C-alpha cells in the first residue's frame with residue numbers, strides 16, 4: 001500500500017532554516033509523526049495541525065531534535081485535548097526517555113503523573129519484529145550506529161522504504177541489507193553537507209555509493225546551506241520541508 005511522507009522539518013540538529021528532521025507519515029488516514037523534536041509543534045501549527053490530530057508518534061533515538069517536542073505534546077494532549085495518542089518507542093529507550101529526558105518536566109505536573117503511560121498510549125517496539133502500526137502500515141526498527149554506545153534506530157517502512165534516523169555512513173548496511181537483501185525501493189538518509197564525518201553520513205560519503213542507486217536516495221537532516229549543494233548531489237534528491245512525497249510498496 002502506498003503512503004505519503006510530509007517532512008515537517010528537514011534540517012540538521014542545529015539548523016535554523018529547515019526545522020528538525022521529523023516526518024509526518026500518512027497511511028490510510030493514519031497520521032504518524034516520526035520523531036518529535038523541539039520545532040515539531042511550530043511546524044505542525046504552520047500546517048494547521050494540533051497534536052490531537054496525530055494518531056501516533058514514533059521515536060528513533062534520544063536527541064532534542066528528535067524528542068524535544070514531546071513535553072509540549074504530552075501537556076497539550078493531557079490538559080487541552082484530554083486525549084491519549086499512541087507513542088511508539090523502542091523498548092530499550094523507554095526507560096531513559098522518561099527518567100532522563102521527560103520526567104523533570106512532566107512528573108506530577110498538577111496531578112499524579114509518573115510515567116509515559118500517563119500521557120500516551122505507550123507501545124514498545126522490539127528490534128527485528130515487524131509491527132503493524134495500522135492497517136497497511138508496518139514498521140520494523142533496526143539498531144544503527146549514530147554515536148558509539150548510544151542506542152539509536154532506523155526504520156523499514158512497509159518493507160519498501162528505509163528511513164535512517166541519524167546514522168553514520170554504513171555502505172554495507174545500505175548495499176547488502178537495505179537494497180540487496182530487503183530490496184527496498186527508497187532510502188531516506190540523513191546527510192551532513194560538509195565534513196568531517198563524525199556522527200552522520202556526509203554528502204561526499206553518500207556519493208561514493210554506486211551511481212545507479214543514487215536516484216533511490218532522498219536526503220534530509222542537512223545544514224542551512226543546502227541550496228548551495230543541490231547541484232552537487234548527483235541523482236540524489238534533497239527532501240523539502242512540507243512537500244508531500246508518495247511512496248509505493
Ligand SMILES: [Zn+2]
Nearest residue numbers: 013063065166
Ligand atoms: Zn538529529
Ligand SMILES: [Zn+2]
Nearest residue numbers: 061063146166
Ligand atoms: Zn541524533
